[in-house]
Amino acid sequence: MIVPVPDGYPAAMIDLAGLPAGSPLLPVVRGGPxxxxxxxxxxxxxxxxxxxxxxxxxGPPWDATRHGFDTYFGELVSWLARLN
Known part of the structure; x- marks a missing residue:
């Protein structure tokens, strides 16, 4: 997966995640395609x-003093694991 750094990070919440184009997981991203x-x-x-x-x-509400790429990736990996 790939995660772009948002403008304003770390105060700005991380928003996007990328999976390889054509991944069968894309249609089941939480919230729909x-x-x-x-x-x-x-x-x-x-x-x-x-x-x-x-x-x-x-996940817990975004808190720039506690959350970052480590927690974002953790949530993504957890979500992907639940799909398998």
């Missing part, structure tokens, strides 16, 4: 989806 565009990184195409684990997505 929500294509937010694509990026190319490391020679691969990634489809971005808006995912807010710290804002109604199952």
């Amino acid at each position: 929500n294509n937010q565009g694509a990026v190319e990184a490391d020679g691969r195409q990634w489809q971005l989806a808006s995912y807010h684990p710290h804002n109604g997505g199952g």
Whole structure:
């Protein structure tokens, strides 16, 4: 997965996550399919989806003093594990 750094981070909540283009997991992103565009990184195409684990997505509310990429990735990995 890929996660872009949002403008204003760390005060701004992390918003997007990308999975490889064509991933069968994209249609089951929590909240439904929500294509937010694509990026190319490391020679691969990634489809971005808006995912807010710290804002109604199952995780605790976003707190810039406690949450960051570590907790965001943790929530994403937990979500992906539940799908398998």
